[in-house]
Amino acid sequence: MDAVSLIYAGKETETPWRFRLDEFGWRDMVTALGQDTLPFAGLWCDGTDVHALFMPSPTQPLAATLALEDGRYPALSPARPVSAVYERMAYDLYGAEAMWAVDVRPLVDHDVWSATAPLASAPGPAGGRKGQISFQPSEALLAAGGVTAGAGPATGRMETPLHVAMAVSGETILAAETVSGYAHRGLAARWRNSRLEEACRLSGRVAAGRSVAHQAAFCQAVEAACGSKLGPEASLIRVVLLELERILLHLHTLAGLAHGAGALVVASRCAWFREKILAQSAPVIGSRLLMDHCVPGGTSLREATALGDLCTSLAKLGEEIYPGLATLWRTYPALSVRLSGVGPVVPALLDRVGLDGPVARASGRDCDGRRTQRAYHALWRLTAGRQGGTAEDRALILLDEVGESLRMLGEAGPRLGLTAGGRVDLSVEDGEGLGMTEGPWGTVQYWVRLQAGRVAQVFVHDPAPAALMVFEAALPGQDLADLPLLRQSLGVNAAALDG
Structure with missing residues (x-):
């Protein structure tokens, strides 16, 4: 069987x-x-x-x-x-x-908590370590020469709180593994027996730049558990928020990649375009961070009736700025050369760990959750894929998706009326539901169990675990200076991993 x-x-x-x-x-x-x-x-x-x-x-x-x-x-x-x-x-x-697990290393508990297994019915004693986390290299890392270099929270740089321990030869990484847990916030415990509103708020804090994707998936799961469905306009408003978030995060990532590659003019142009979009959208949406605008049963915007005009305005802004930005990116001297050899990812690795999203699309995989979502009907169309799987391919996929998302906003604008989407009154009963969105870096899913009018438990699927495994597998053979570019181009996010 x-x-x-x-x-x-x-x-x-x-x-x-x-x-x-x-x-x-x-x-x-x-x-x-x-x-x-x-x-x-x-x-x-x-x-x-x-x-x-x-x-x-x-x-x-x-x-x-x-x-x-x-x-x-x-x-x-x-x-x-x-x-x-x-x-x-x-x-x-x-x-x-x-x-018989293949990996028994601690993920977030490094023996410094006030109790071990804190969510168990009978938690264990407090950890015995104080101060800095102790790291024990694996046999593979020791065989490669042991830890001779590291990058992470203790370096003082502005980077994701994920420690990378490496064995290096000269400037080449021979082997590497990561130590996570620095960004753990106890979300699983905070979700238990929480009110719907508080649980939704927490979902928007799982990962910076992915708030809409997480809150929309959480709300879908709650609505499925309650046996309710949104009307078409409220669903379309969520689509607009999702695509706006995709544009903003992709431009932020592209700016970081361009800056890391030494293309400061391109980085400045990406950041400037992003700021222009924020300046127009924040007064209508209600915030620059796009948090807390998807709520169970609908949406919450400051000026929801102006959302259609905003979509049209952003699409026109895209027509003015995006073509020039895309040309600048593709023709800027040495940018392609700098990124083309960084972190090639083969499809077999993606299949093994189950990573989708733009990383997979840059390696020739045809995967985009938007094609199966009813709210995207007549809006989504296939984004041109690439085959090389390098940081350059991933950057160009992000660039293409910015253009596609701007187009979708333009087509959604005339379909949004003046009803502000409407809200569904949820009848909260005991049950389970699953919600799913296509976030900026791939599929985001929420499983929610409701009990006695509250959220009993939440499980989150984010691309972060698979992205981390791809990151670790892609590091050997890379230059030390390429580590930040590889991490950014794969969308590695420690907060989403640590929970």
Whole structure:
């Protein structure tokens, strides 16, 4: 039997797409996943059970649930390597041990917390370390010469709080691995038994620059759990917010890449264009950060009735500025040369870890969640893909997507009326729901369980775990000076990883 059939053979639950397996069924599922291409979306623990989420199709979730036995469960990581990140998180937070896991390093708990397994029914004693986190290199890193260089929070530079420990020869990276946890904010604990409004607010703080994607997916999950659907105009307003966020984050990333490559004129032009967009949109949207404008049941904007005119205005601004920016990027001396050899990513690696979004599209993969989302009907069209998989290809994909998103705003503007989208009154009942959006760096999914009018638990799928694995795999052979360019071009985000 294949993995899907094995999951469906489990016991039905109150959620139509989630099935409970016994240990033998779970083990059979893991074995089948070794030869199966079933897309894996995430794994999480609630203290009693462990859950694995899959997506047999872009719109159809399928989850398997297994009761923990003495705090243990058979690991998924031998069949799905990216699940190792989720297994490490489940152990750090709940003490749930993944048997036969491929990676048992701590992810966010480095023995400095006030309690171990803080979300377990009986948390453990406090960590024994004080001060700086102790790092034990893996055997592979030691075999390459041990840690001879590092980059991360202690360097004093403005970079993502992720420590990279490296073995180097001259200026070439031989081996590398990362140490995360610096950005951990305890979101899983803060979501438990929270009010809908507070839970939505927290979802907007998971990762800077991705607030709309996370809050829209959270709201979709809540609405699905409540059995409610938004009207077409409210859904379209969320699309506008998502595409505006994509434009702003892509321009920010492009500015950083251009600056790191020494193309200061190009970087300045990207930042200037971004600022022009913000200057027009902030008075209508209500903030520059685009936080807290997707709420359960609808949207919340300062001047919602002016959103259609804003879309038209931004599209015209794009017609004036974007073509020149795209030409400048493609013709600026040495920019292409500087980026073309940085971090080539082969499709096989993407398939192994399940990374989608612009990184995958730059390596020849045809993947964009917007094509299957009803709200994007008649707006989305295929963005031209690239094949090389280098930082240059990824930058050009981001540049293309800026133009496409500006076009979509222009087409959405006339479809937005003066009703401000409307709001749906949610009847909050016990249940589970799943929501999904295509964020700036790929698929963002939320699973939400509602209980007694509150949010009982939240699980988040973000591209961050897969992006981290691609980053680690791409580092060997790269020049030390290319590390920031590689990290930026892959969208590595420590906050989204650490939770």
